[in-house]
Amino acid sequence: MENHTLTVENCKRVTATSVISVDSFSDRQLVLGIQDGRIVVQGSGMKIVNFSKSTGAFSAAGEITSVRYLKKGSAIRQKLFG
């Protein structure tokens, strides 16, 4: 994960770099694609503020409760529901 950074401010705003894609999005969960896998951000009232595929910059706002990194190949369903 070269130069990938992720910051969460006061559990209200998440900002990340080197994001390749936004795989799915709802007001309770965001799934972002990065080079080596995925990031799952969960919370409530989630709203994507900015994303640019060319620069890889991403930011979203809402009540953030968890951020989870998933390696490539690990099934999301298994990780989410144990």
Next chain:
Amino acid sequence: MLREDLRNVAIIAHVDHGKTTLVDAMLKQSHTFRDNQPVEERVMDSNDLERERGITILAKNTSVHYKGVKINIVDTPGHADFSGEVERVMMMVNGVLVLVDAAEGPMPQTRFVVQKALEMGHRLIIVVNKIDRPDARLSEVQDEILELLLELDASDDQLMSPVVWCSGRDGTATLDPTQPGKDLCPLFDTILSHILPMEADTEGPAQLLCSSIDYNDYVGRIGIGRIERGSVRQGQSVVVANYNDVHLKNPGKIVNLYQIEGLERVPCEEAKAGDIVCFSGLEKINIGDTVCVPDCVEPKKFVKITEPTVEMTFSVNDSPFAGKEGKWVTTRHLRDRLFRELLKDVSLRVEETGSADSYRVCGRGEMHLSILIESMRREGYEFQVSTPKVMYKDIDGVRYEPMERLIIDVPDESTGAVFQSMGNRKGELLHMSAVGSRTRLEFIIPARGLFGYKSEFLTSTKGEGVMNSVFFEYQPYKGEISRRTTGSLVAFETGEAVTYGLFNAQGRGALFIGAGTPVYEGMVIGESPKSEDINVNVCKTKHLTNTRSSASDEALRLITPKKMSLEECLEFIADDELLEITPKNIRIRKRILDSELRAKARAKEKKQA
């Protein structure tokens, strides 16, 4: 020689950003109309289809005089599907006014057309229009324009383009948004100062590039274009040549020569380099041809027009009701009309198919072809069309398909629904940003994925969403996209639909027709929620006996039929269906009308699959 007395300017903008209204105001303020002369609302949109849809389809020329300088104004089409017109117009002008709505900001069509203008090195004047709108975002829009120019690698000179803040409706312009304007003089002055006069060689051998074509029953074909070099006289003998076709050398004579004054074409004896003229007498003149003098035949390079990406099959109407409503119904009528359209529309392509009754028509999008269909329908033509398909390409054995850049602007709460649809239609997110309480998303999506999406999009965003797409490039095939999941309700008897029959049919799905509508076997009269087609008999009347009288029919309540527009019908028809177009009606029908033959064909298909 510097043509100080002349400026040739095009106006470029997105659909509905007020381009033609601003031209109307410029014409009024330059006294082209006498004060007491009644002026219709949208002077430049001459055909009613354009007025109804509020978009410019054909680029038109007009001119005004300001401080002794003649300003030729060319209005360009606002919709991405007509960009063949825009590219040609760029050849006639030296500068462009880039019109942007003060609330919506730059949208796809603006991006596409500004890119064409920048590529040709034209000077730009940014006109932020509709500043009288309550939801105007003046500073953000200015930043968005700068961002657009940066993204399109504008030169430093183009980046420093002047900005004029206008209200086309009120006819005012100002260079400082905080100071309200009184009239359009700031705009006229900026045109004179920023758009450089053309450097024209009026002595050399004549060279006139034809950028547009018109047709008139009296003088025949009229070419429109700018004189690139030398001068042209009425009655002069010339040779027509083409840069891409070295063998083309048609001798001829310019019978009539016109210049444009206001909205009229005024005959003139002579015109010189820089002037935009109309000329007739050369029957074989075509867009992209150059008119030269016989002793110096030197055709001018012509800008490459991007190719069509969507095709449909136009064929002679062979339904049971054929020939009843149309004036022009035969294959020769259809062929002549389609090939005549080619003369005026560079982005269109018409090819003959194996059958003498059908023609393959290719255009730049669903809207482009639906406007051609609507125009022909109003002229009295009767024909049928197939469902739109994209035009694939094979490059090194790999199947490529056309991709579109789609910009969507929706309220926040609809973002999820749009994301969902885009996932199903193989759209790839490029960019997403919050714009006030709305979200702007940018996708790259297969053209095929956009078929039928417009109505779904408006439903999912409760009519508040704005979507625009423009051709991006060809990319490898993205795989299967499921189009229509519903089936059709098909009438299996010819006759007239009656309430009793419709009442039973409406239980199976949404109906498109009401009582009293003539139907024929194989005609699609509704949509069924299941994926299979259902044959229904809407002509079935109630079996009358001494106890069941006909009067009790009134008790049956019919749900109001869903009236489908031409675009909705084009989105709805499946591969095994056709759209019957007549001046009075638009009917959907099955390719195979007979229900048994249709069942056999489907069974055979399933066996092969």
